[in-house]
Amino acid sequence: MSTRIAFLKGHGTENDFVIVPDPDNVLDLPPAAAAALCDRRAGIGGDGLLHVVRSAAHPEARAMAAEAEWFMDYRNADGSVAEMCGNGVRVFACYLQRAGHVTAGDLAVATRGGVKTVHIAKADGDFAACDVTVGMGRALLPEGDVEVSVGERSWPARNVNMGNPHAVAFVADLGHAGDLYSPPPFRPASAYPDGVNVEFVVDRGPRHVAMRVHERGSGETRSCGTGACAVAVATARRDGVDPAVTGTPVTYTVDVPGGTLVITEHPDGEIEMTGPAVIVAEGEFDAGWLEGVLA
Secondary structure (H helix, E strand, O other), X not given: OOOEEEEEEEEEOOEEEEEEEOOOOOOOOOHHHHHHHHOOOOOOOOOEEEEEEEXXXXXXXXXXXXXXXXXXXXXXXXXXXXXXXXXXXXXXXXXXXHOOOOOOEEEEEEEOOEEEEEEEEEEOOOOOEEEEEEEEEEOEOOOOOEEEEEOOEEEEEEEEEOOOEEEEEEOOOHHHHOOOXXXXXXXXXXXXXXXXXXXXXXXXXXXXXXEEEEEOOOEEEOOOHHHHHHHHHHHHHHOOOOHHHHOOOEEEEEEEOOEEEEEEEOOOOEEEEEEEEEEEEEEEEEHHHHHHHHO
16 A cells, blocks of 8 residues: 655745655655655656754754754755755745744744744745745855866855855856856865855846856755855955944845845844745655655
């Protein structure tokens, strides 16, 4: 007798995710299962998987259970585990609201990058967009020169860590980033021993930039929340702006292929990201299909 497993599909600025509710952490979802679900031809399709688990039920999140009831067990499209996903957190929160686990307002979400504070401004209707602001934590700016390249072109890049690693390169034209199917080479290799998300950035106006991104484990995506935060911080420093020095928050608008995110860095270093999240569909898949894929 087959077992039906519920799933939903959602996106944040077109960074899309398969959502698998599993409050008690009873499902076995190894990397190959996550990759199969995210496969756009043979599976449901997505840039990543949001496995929804109560923190107390997951060994990696139990220590955060007192602060955050829910844990975002996030996987990249290739099944690899990621520390954090900014767009994913917004979609995760929108799902929790839609499922009745939380109401609009403030909540905390546990991630491998720590507990993130989230504010849901509104959620109108079953499948309408939620406006969500996420406290993304503080950026770390490791020392050392980094360079990324595409074909024969190369650029200096700013090393920014948002709980996951980023290399931010300012370019004259976003087309110079190429197809971004494969990870852009970087050096030195020691800068990112576990790989890196690479953002290519152009100016659009005062405190307004646009970006493309290769996400580690997923290829080019339509949006990257942690990447947009890394871009905002790198751009502010390039512009000679540091809220810790000025005592004044700085806000950048970051256009991504799938929409627009607004990033604010505060004097204490805390970074907030605001953008939409949408739940677009729900359904079921057969556990037997997944078992067959993994066999």
